[in-house]
Amino acid sequence: MRIELTVNGVAREADDVWEGESLLYALRERLGLPGSKNACEQGECGSCTVYLDGAPVCACLVAAGQAQGREVTTVEGLAGDGLDPVQQAFVEKGAVQCGFCTPGFLMSTKDLLDRDPAPSDPEIREALAGNLCRCTGYEKILDAVRTAAANR
Amino acid sequence: MDLNTVTGYRRARTRADLALGPGERILGGGTWLYSEPQLDTTGLVDLTTMGWAPLTRTDEGLSIAATCTIAELLAHPDRPPLAVECANALLASSTIWTVATVGGNVCRAFAAAGMVALCAALDGVALVWAPSGGGRHDYRIPVAELATGNGTTSLAPGEVLRALEIPARVLAARTAFRKIALAELGRSGAVLTGRVDPGGEAVFVITAATASPTVLRYPALPGAAALRADVDAAVGYYTDPLGSADWRRQVSGVLLEEIRQELA
Numbered sequence: 001m002r003i004e005l006t007v008n009g010v011a012r013e014a015d016d017v018w019e020g021e022s023l024l025y026a027l028r029e030r031l032g033l034p035g036s037k038n039a040c041e042q043g044e045c046g047s048c049t050v051y052l053d054g055a056p057v058c059a060c061l062v063a064a065g066q067a068q069g070r071e072v073t074t075v076e077g078l079a080g081d082g083l084d085p086v087q088q089a090f091v092e093k094g095a096v097q098c099g100f101c102t103p104g105f106l107m108s109t110k111d112l113l114d115r116d117p118a119p120s121d122p123e124i125r126e127a128l129a130g131n132l133c134r135c136t137g138y139e140k141i142l143d144a145v146r147t148a149a150a151n152r
Numbered sequence: 153m154d155l156n157t158v159t160g161y162r163r164a165r166t167r168a169d170l171a172l173g174p175g176e177r178i179l180g181g182g183t184w185l186y187s188e189p190q191l192d193t194t195g196l197v198d199l200t201t202m203g204w205a206p207l208t209r210t211d212e213g214l215s216i217a218a219t220c221t222i223a224e225l226l227a228h229p230d231r232p233p234l235a236v237e238c239a240n241a242l243l244a245s246s247t248i249w250t251v252a253t254v255g256g257n258v259c260r261a262f263a264a265a266g267m268v269a270l271c272a273a274l275d276g277v278a279l280v281w282a283p284s285g286g287g288r289h290d291y292r293i294p295v296a297e298l299a300t301g302n303g304t305t306s307l308a309p310g311e312v313l314r315a316l317e318i319p320a321r322v323l324a325a326r327t328a329f330r331k332i333a334l335a336e337l338g339r340s341g342a343v344l345t346g347r348v349d350p351g352g353e354a355v356f357v358i359t360a361a362t363a364s365p366t367v368l369r370y371p372a373l374p375g376a377a378a379l380r381a382d383v384d385a386a387v388g389y390y391t392d393p394l395g396s397a398d399w400r401r402q403v404s405g406v407l408l409e410e411i412r413q414e415l416a
Contacts, residue, residue: 001161019196020158022186041153042187043248055223055250060153061186062251063179065161066198108247130245 008077024059046131089148097135160195180256218255271295273345283310341395346411361400362388
């Protein structure tokens, strides 16, 4: 089937989407956007986090067909002319080890700071509770979120 | 994950679209359906395209569409009491709350289903659409009875949960909530709620500790001994890796007594 959606502000079409396909697969394999990562495939790790109509979702748990006519933002859509301040903060603080979880953390962090520009540490932890880092690099990630908040 | 056995996808626009063919299943938010293989499913019928209003307040109470997401429920100014507590008992991240539906959680009906706990705590009633008859065979059933076991419901094949109705009389009730798990952030071993209606009736509900909701009703707030006796006599406490039946019975008694005192 064909789905038509807006991805990172651009109208896109994906053809030959099969009916059981997840939004994650459609983004990565049909629309050429591999930034969202395919890890747990069951909504636990958050590495596939994208925005669907502005709200963060696990793309692995969304049927591709349910994205018809909707707006999707992936990690590729974060940067404008330069890195988004959240991305810049992750670079500055070295909040990346293997990097597989990073796209999800970036998306969740940006969503948090858009809602709450000055979150407390418990609020940061709560907001990132759906994102797992198997390298366990959480301290650097928390540093990056605090830095991103301070730099906004 | 991708559902490799699925070869059909239909967007439901009308009630007639909800008639399921062989191998078809209703798709709500998809957060459970897409979290594990569904080998017996060959088609999906998207319920979210029905366009139902998430929450509707009427003189009779609150109607929560089956497709209302947990995020929509929590953000709504008319959200019922205990909604936040029961949603938190789900232990899901906000990315799940964004798309997971109240109706989906009720229909999945795990013992620890937070939306079952919410509806059972508030005398919620399920409006069920029958698969045929043009609405003549639709019916209502208390959610506490619809959830028949850990992961089972009374829904017959083809029946569709349309809405969850919370009666107006309980929206002004005083409520209290407790949850316990083996780990601080673990999956619920027991979820306990208490409610005292404006007329004085007291209702205590055990979920997660028993395979299906246990509802204890009293014309007025009971004494500690009476409540404890009823908790001990309740059936359906079960053992799994998240807690033993004896532990679940014991903590239910302790925490419901806390609730009783809080509501006194």
